[in-house]
Amino acid sequence: MSSTISEVSPAQFIGQQSNIDIDLEANDRLSGADGQDGEQTSKTGGANAEQDPTSTMVKAEESGVSTLQTVPAIPSDMGLKQHEGSPEKKEEDKAVGFPVSDLTPQPENITLNSVKHAADAADLLKLEAYIEMAGQVLGAMRQPMADSKQRDEQDWLRRIDALETKSRRLRTVVAVAGATGAGKSSLINALLDEEKLLPTSGFRACTAVITEISYNESDDPKKAYRAEVEFISQEEWDSELKLLHAELVEDKQLSSAYLDTNAEAGIAYAKIRAVYPDLTHEMIIKSKVAELGKRDVVANVLGKTRKITCSNARDLYTSLQKYLDSKDKDTKGGPRRENDMAFWPLIKVVKVYTRASALETGVCIVDLPGIHDANAARSAVARKYMAECNSVWIAAPIKRAVDDEAARKLLGMNSRLQMKLDGIYSNVTFICTMTDAVQVEESLEAFDEDGQIQAIFAREDDLEKMIGSKKEFIDQLSKQVADGDVAYQELARELEVWKGLQKKQKKGQPVYPPQVPSKRKRATAPTKRRRRPEVVVDDSDEDDTVGRNPLTADEISSKLTDLEDKVMSNDAECEDMEKRLQTLKDELTALEGEKQDIAVESRRQCILKRNAHVKQAIRVDFSNGIREIDEAGIDDENFDPSIRQRDYVQYQQLRMQTKRETRVEGFRNLTDSEIPLLQQHAIKLPEQGRIHVYRTFLHDFYGLLCSLTIWADSSLLERNAQAMSEHDQSYEVKSMQAACSNMKQELNLLILKNKTDLNTIIRNGFHPKSNAAITSAGKDVLDVVSKWPIKKDDGGYGIIFSTYRAICRHQGSKTKSEKSRDFNEDILEPYLKKIAGSWDQAFGNSIPTTLDALVAAFAHELEKFHDTMSSRPELEKCKMASLRMLGQQITNEVKKFQDKVTDIKGTIQGQQREASRAFLPEIQKQMLKAYTLVAQEKGKGCFVRMKEHMIVHVRKNKTAIYRKATNRVMDELKKIFESNLKKLQKEAHEIIDRLEKDYTVVISSSEMIEASAVAREHIRSVLLKVEAQFKEIEGPEPMEVDPAQPSESEPQQLADASMADVGATAGEAAEPGLTGEDIAMDTVL
Known part of the structure; x- marks a missing residue:
């Protein structure tokens, strides 16, 4: 048994x-x-x-x-x-x-390995699938807790809800800048695959209104295209209207320059007349600014946002024209009324939403008219976008990029200085537009170093000669064919006549030789011979036969034989000539087709070679521009601003076949225009940011699942371990809580040390440069101020009296006048030149490194805490399985803290951009007294007094101007460090609190009430499925290959290597500093 x-x-x-x-x-x-x-x-x-x-x-x-x-x-x-x-x-x-x-049947273990691996994935598509699955899991877990009154379940519900509502979308702002007429709007239309969405006519409104284009999240076909027109506030309009009126009205009369659209008075007149179309000149002079600002028709739109929804782009374009059109409304000859007002001077920003694929990943395109708008509100919005932007695209006609030092002149010194402070000068993309406008002869001289274009032209010349020769042969042969056809017709006619005579003779009638008719004229063009010619009957009358002998049968038969032989011979010759003529025509068609193709190819090669030349020229020029700022310079081989040539006209013609447009030659397909490359560039811009956002979410998700696993499964994890007594549980919980409290104190010390380190970076790395910059700028600024009114021929800026005073009325800000300057920027420039390099070093390198050290120190504290708890005898004996899971949780919490630090780095980077922009308003504040004195000057000799006011003020306050500006920015930086370190401290404390709760759950084994048991069982059932769900997305693990054995992938690797070589060859040369994308782009071209 x-x-x-x-x-x-x-x-x-x-x-x-x-x-x-x-x-x-x-x-x-x-x-x-x-x-x-x-x-x-x-x-x-x-x-x-x-x-x-x-x-x-x-x-x-x-x-x-x-x-x-x-x-x-x-x-x-x-x-x-x-x-x-x-x-x-x-x-x-x-x-x-x-x-x-x-x-006892062993309960199934909860495993989360696939979730852990998912949080570290780098594949964007897989991350998106993981995020979607995580959302489903969170939804399933919250169901049994939704109506629970239990405290722990409510805590879990709050964590689930917080994670569900956490934003997983990333906004990547791309600022598109460029001069008027550079083609920004047309470029953006092509980027969005729209023939006409943004205004492109180049009139005033197009270049004055900021336009933001984002992805439209609405699936409603009726709302496929949306727009929001945001107007400036009442206060902003009152302030601007006061300036406009002051610039337009002088000594109780309109300024003499009110019709000059490039002068301040002309711009002011256009704006006032646009908003108040019923005002006559006399009414403008006598009107009170406060009353004009309060008009109902104007007040009804100020501070408001008008929303527009359309089903197609053309309707949206038409709707926006109502707000953007600057042309006077047609009043059919009658007087203009108050309600005929135009909206464009009152618009702050236009936001457009469309479902373009280039925007789907979160890119937001901002069409900037420039940060120096005469409208203060729009100028502030433009500066805000520049501070927020992740990338800058600079559009310029390629001819200007060839002729000028485009990379430096398009941006201007102050813009380049600000970009260096912002830390985005490596995210600049120059877009050369209008690349199809090429002069072939100029390109041949300037860019055809390898003779490729010359070879094409030589072939084109050869083809021209061959075509001319072929046409001559065709003309000659055509004449021969025509002569042969005439001869054939004559022979055929004569043959028919003799056949008729033979028939008559056989009937017994006497017949006589026919009279020879006059020759017919040769056809002017070859015609196809009639195989059955008209029958000609001998119609000789009796008088014609007198004295002639009738023909015999033998004579007729002999003549017919002779004529038939001639007809057959002539027909064979004509057939042969026609074949040769058709062959010549086919050859001519082929030659003309080749000539047409080669003409397109010659333009195409001119375009491509000029593009390649401009790319390298802009790289070098931009690097030289940075060297002007940073004496240390930038290594040409390592610095590579992205350069792209785009032709939106060609792209739209190829993509949409625009009606009524003359087709432009030079591109064979969509790829040649490089717009598809720009679209892909836009799509990929947010990629790294999205990966970070998704990983952060999945780290939070994994941490939540670990905590829920401990909460729902802790008793089962230790089912075979020795139970702890209540006394031991209480003692271990108190010990753990004391350790957590000590860890918080250590963390506070780490935060304090980190704050000290950050301030030390500014004090030691920036302050010395700042002090030296104040001294240096104080010496240079007088020279800057003196040059403003000096003529350009004499080395100055050539600012005339009216423009000088208008700038001071705008408190030193640039006006719309072409010759205007920003006085505040000019004063700030010599100071920024000296501190830009150290600023960039501090925020681009030193500060991020210091924050990374904080992560390492905090991770060490967490690991030390876990090692201490794991080595406690009672826990080691009774809770080993749970402690192992807590170890995984510790690792994940470190990753979450690293994610937070990464976010903080981005926050500090954005906030330091705002802080660096505090230099300018403080300069303006310190110069306000001088601007006020200058603006008030009138009468004879006022320009001399204006210049004197400016010089005296700057000479007296030059050190104070820069010192106060520096102090203001330093105060802003201290606030930035303090606020962000508080965020990190709060995050670290929350991590410690979560760990304390998880350790408490593991150590304690108190009885659970029935409601909790139901919720735990449901959570456990959900968690049991998670591994398989994420494993399915992850896919099969890659097979391990013995390195000693040949792999099937090796041939593919060799193929890839050869492809790389071909790519470099096709791109002519892998230039120093070129990215893989640039080489690929050159290869395509």
């Missing part, structure tokens, strides 16, 4: 019992008593007996938790011979004494 029992495994024993309720608590008591036999009872019910015979439902109860496990049934032929209820079986059970752990 015992030998039989010894052959029965516990699994077989369980499998033979189709329905068993196992009381784990009873089993624990039985197995825990020394010398006592285990006891097992079984109950079989009718309902249970009807279940699937291939599985067993097992109810496990422990510490108040009830779980149901489905255990696969074991086939009955596994060696177990005893019946379940037999006395012999019970006796054998007692004799053998199976351990309860052998008889």
Whole structure:
């Protein structure tokens, strides 16, 4: 009997019992008593007996938790011979004494390895799939907790809700800048695959209004295109209207320059007349600014936002024209009324939403008219976008890029200085537009170093000669064919005449030789010969035959034979000539087609070679521009601003076949225009940022799942471990809480040290440069101020009296006049030149490195805490499995803190941009007294007094101007460091609090109430499925390949290497500093 029992495994024993309720608590008591036999009872019910015979439902109860496990049934032929209820079986059970752990079905373990791997994925598509799956999991977990009153469940619900609502979209702002007429709007239309969405006519409104284009999230076809027109506030308009009126009205009359659209007075007149079309000149002079600003028709739009929805782009374009059109409304000859007002001077920004694929990843394109708008509100908005932008695209006609030092002149010194302070000068993309406007002869001289274009032209000349020669042959042969055709017709006519004579002769009629008719004129062009010529009957009358002998049958037959031979010979010759003529025509067509193709190719090669030349020239020029700022310079080989040539006209013609447009030659397909490359560039811009956002979310998600696993599964994790007494639990919890409290104190010290380190970076790295910059700028600024009114021929800026005063009225800000300058920027420039390099070093390198050190220090504290808790004897003995899971949680919390620090780095970078822009308003504030004195000057000799006011003020306050500007910015930086370190401190404390809660759950084993048990069981059921769900997205693991054995992938690697070589060759040369994208682009071209 015992030998039989010894052959029965516990699994077989369980499998033979189709329905068993196992009381784990009873089993624990039985197995825990020394010398006592285990006891097992079984109950079989009718309902249970009807279940699937291939599985067993097992109810496990422990510490108040009830779980149901489905255990696969074991086939009955596994060696177990005893019946379940037999006395012999019970006796054998007692004799053998199976351990309860052998008889109890093991609960399925929760694993989260795939979620952990998902949080570290680099594939964007997989990350998006993981994010979608995580959202489904969160939705499933929150269901049983939604109406719960239990505190712990409400805590979990808050964490789930916070994670669900956490933004996973990333906004990447691209500022598109460029001079008027550079083609920015047309470029953006092509980028969006729209023929006409933004205004492109180049009139005033197009260049004055900031336009933001973002992705439209609406799926409603009726709202496929949306726009929001945001107007300036009442206060902003009152302030601008006051300036406009002052510039337009002088000594109670309109300025003499009010019709000059390039002068301040002319611009002011255009704006006032646009908003108040009913005002006459006399009314403008006598009007009060406060009353004009309060007009109902104007006040009704100020501070408001008008929303527009359309189903197509053309309707949206038409709707926007109502707000952007600067042309006077047609009043049909009548007087203009108040309601005929134009809106464009009052618009702050226009936001357009469209479902263009180039914007789908989160790119926001901002068409900037320039940060020096005469409208103060728009200028502020433009500066805001420049501070926020992640990338800058500078559009310029390629001819200007060839002729000028485009990279420097297009931006201006102050713009380049600001970009260096912002840390985005490496994110500049120059877009050369209008690349199809090329002068072939100029390109031949300037860019055809390898003779490729010359070879094309030589071939074109050869083709021209061949075509001319071929045409001559065709003309000659055509004449021969025409002559042959005439001869054929004559012979055929004569043959028919003789055949008629033969018929008459056979009928017994006398016939005579026909009279020879006059020759017909040769056809001017070859015609196809008639194979059945008209029948000519001999119509000689009797008088014509007098004295002539009739023809004999032999004579007629001989003549017919001779004529038939001639006709056949002539026909063969004509057939041969026609074949040769058709061959010549085919050859001519082929030559003309080749000539047409080669003409396009010659223009194309001129375009491509000029593009390649301009790319390298702009790279060098931009690098030289940075050297002007930073004496240390930039390595040409390592610095590579992205250069792209784009032709939106060609692209739109190829893409949309625009009606009524003359087709421009030079591009063969969409790729040649490089617009598709620009679209892909836009799509990829947010890629790294999106990966970071998704990973951050998944790290939070994984941490939440770990905590929920500990909460729902801690008792099962330690089911085979020794239980801790209540006294030990209380003692260990207190010890853990004390350790957490100590860790918070250590963290506070780390934060304080980090704050000190950051301030030291500014104090040691920036302050010395700043002090030297103040001294240097103080010496240079007088020269700058003196040059403003000096003529350009004499080395000055050539600012005339009216413009000088208008600038001072605008408190030193640039006006719309072409010759205007920003006085505040000019004063700030010599100072920024000296501090830009150290500023860039501090925020681009030193500060991020210091923050990374904080992450490492905090990670060390967390690991030290976990090692301390894991080494405690009671926990090591009773909670080892749970401690291992907590170790994984510690690792993930470090990653989450790293994610937070990465976010903080981005926040500091954005905030330091704002701080660096505080230099300018402080300069303006310190110069306000001088601007006020200058603006008030009138009468004879006022320009001399204006210049004197400016010089005296700057000479007296030059050091104070820069010192106060520096102090203001330093105060801003201190606030930035303090606020962001507080955020990091809060995040670290929250991490410690979460860990404290997880450790408490692990250490404590208090009884759970029924409501919690239901929620835990539901959470556990969801968590059990997560691994498989994420594993399915992850896909099969890559097969391990023995490095000693040849791999099938090796040929592919060789192919890739050869492709790289071909790419470099096709691109002519892998220039120093070129990115892979640039080489690929050159290869395509």
